[in-house]
Amino acid sequence: MPSTPDPYSTVRSADGLQLDEGSQPIAMWIRRLMLSAMALVVAAGVVSGLGVHTSTASTQDNGYGLTVHYPAIARAGLDTEWQVVITHPGGFGRQLTLAVTGDYFNIFETQGFHPNPSQETRDGQNLYLTFTAPPGDTFMLDFDTYIQPSSQKGSSAAVSIVKNSSFTTPVATVHIRTRLLP
Numbered sequence: 001m002p003s004t005p006d007p008y009s010t011v012r013s014a015d016g017l018q019l020d021e022g023s024q025p026i027a028m029w030i031r032r033l034m035l036s037a038m039a040l041v042v043a044a045g046v047v048s049g050l051g052v053h054t055s056t057a058s059t060q061d062n063g064y065g066l067t068v069h070y071p072a073i074a075r076a077g078l079d080t081e082w083q084v085v086i087t088h089p090g091g092f093g094r095q096l097t098l099a100v101t102g103d104y105f106n107i108f109e110t111q112g113f114h115p116n117p118s119q120e121t122r123d124g125q126n127l128y129l130t131f132t133a134p135p136g137d138t139f140m141l142d143f144d145t146y147i148q149p150s151s152q153k154g155s156s157a158a159v160s161i162v163k164n165s166s167f168t169t170p171v172a173t174v175h176i177r178t179r180l181l182p
Contacts, residue, residue, distance in 0.1 A: 052071050052078050052081075054069055055071075056070075057174040060172075063089065064161050066161055066172040068174050069082065070082050072178065073178075074181070075180065077149045080108075082142070083143070084141040085138065085140050086138070090137065092133035092134070093133055095130055095132060096139055097128055097131070098129045098159065098161060099128050099167060100127050101127075104156065104178075105127065107178065113144075117129040118132050123167075147180065152182075156178070158176075159176060160172065
């Protein structure tokens with residue numbers, strides 16, 4: 001028995017009958033799957049599953065403690081925590097130098113280091129940040145930053161304390177990796 005055409009429908013068969021593709025079993029299952037996928041994405045966003053997740057890498061070498069708090073998973077445009085804490089019983093002498101794989105910082109937009117380094121230099125691989133050593137046994141460096149809006153891929157780095165003026169002797173090193181989500 002032919003169905004009565006809906007005057008508002010633009011979907012018609014060749015003989016002028018109205019088609020109802022939405023009631024087909026395959027179409028209903030595809031709609032259910034798509035709605036379920038969208039619900040999962042929304043739920044992940046609600047519970048902060050799509051935000052920044054920080055991690056910590058630490059080592060104790062040659063009398064130095066080195067801890068780096070960094071974004072393990074992040075998204076473009078979001079603020080991130082990047083902090084280095086160094087401990088050394090008896091203090092640090094006059095200066096303290098960090099070596100960080102230079103390309104790592106390409107994924108960030110920076111507002112600066114706190115405290116500011118007294119000297120910065122870079123070779124083909126590393127960025128060297130030299131600081132006037134603080135009194136006491138602990139040095140803390142904060143990097144005020146967020147992920148560049150145009151960053152699509154993450155990056156990894158080695159963060160080292162270097163001791164001599166030629167920057168060739170790392171005394172403690174940790175490896176970090178930041179992954180970016182779309």
